[in-house]
Amino acid sequence: DAGVTQSPTHLIKTRGQHVTLRCSPISGHKSVSWYQQVLGQGPQFIFQYYEKEERGRGNFPDRFSARQFPNYSSELNVNALLLGDSALYLCASSDQRGLGELFFGEGSRLTVL
Amino acid sequence: GNSVTQMEGPVTLSEEAFLTINCTYTATGYPSLFWYVQYPGEGLQLLLKATKADDKGSNKGFEATYRKETTSFHLEKGSVQVSDSAVYFCALETSYDKVIFGPGTSLSVIP
Numbered sequence: 001d002a003g004v005t006q007s008p009t010h011l012i013k014t015r016g017q018h019v020t021l022r023c024s025p026i027s028g029h030k031s032v033s034w035y036q037q038v039l040g041q042g043p044q045f046i047f048q049y050y051e052k053e054e055r056g057r058g059n060f061p062d063r064f065s066a067r068q069f070p071n072y073s074s075e076l077n078v079n080a081l082l083l084g085d086s087a088l089y090l091c092a093s094s095d096q097r098g099l100g101e102l103f104f105g106e107g108s109r110l111t112v113l
Numbered sequence: 114g115n116s117v118t119q120m121e122g123p124v125t126l127s128e129e130a131f132l133t134i135n136c137t138y139t140a141t142g143y144p145s146l147f148w149y150v151q152y153p154g155e156g157l158q159l160l161l162k163a164t165k166a167d168d169k170g171s172n173k174g175f176e177a178t179y180r181k182e183t184t185s186f187h188l189e190k191g192s193v194q195v196s197d198s199a200v201y202f203c204a205l206e207t208s209y210d211k212v213i214f215g216p217g218t219s220l221s222v223i224p
Contacts, residue, residue: 004156033211042117042202042214043157056211090157102212104157 004105021076025093032074035090115140117215119203134188136203144205146186151200
């Protein structure tokens with residue numbers, strides 16, 4: 001079975017631009033979460049979606065938004081990019097049975113110049 | 114607020130040495146606790162977990178015990194291998210899928 005897949009794997013943008021990152025969860029998983037991992041730090045929670053509804057949001061500005069589609073895939077959008085948005089963006093899926101295991105993709109590495 | 118603190122790295126050990134990576138947490142309620150591992154060039158993956166006080170999580174020779182009285186979840190392994198070289202993250206879950214990670218501890222095991 002395919003794991004969590006993310007695209008693109010790498011991308012370079014300039015300040016002020018917009019970016020869309022995509023995630024496909026493991027088949028059967030209805031929950032998708034997004035995390036930002038700055039180099040040398042632990043992942044920081046951005047959003048969690050379940051059944052297309054936002055169920056949690058971390059301490060990120062409104063420039064960050066996300067959505068989940070009927071097939072449970074998800075997009076993370078970041079507007080007006082800043083240099084500080086350069087990071088590895090991780091998507092995780094789970095079956096939401098409360099067992100606490102997140103399955104992570106390999107991430108999308110965003111560089112903002 | 115909820116947070117996780119873990120020992121700073123990098124940690125360098127010889128093969129077959131004993132490993133301890135300290136982790137303490139601050140949380141309201143009774144969170145589940147986890148250790149995730151990130152091997153070079155790979156995605157983050159769950160190593161072990163514990164969901165209530167005094168539970169011991171174990172996997173691949175690693176162990177950690179949920180200590181509510183000391184709010185700790187230290188990771189241990191009796192004999193590390195070169196293949197254990199990775200970054201280890203202590204984490205807690207405050208609600209479904211909202212996981213708070215520590216800063217990570219880089220481990221290098223030399224032959």
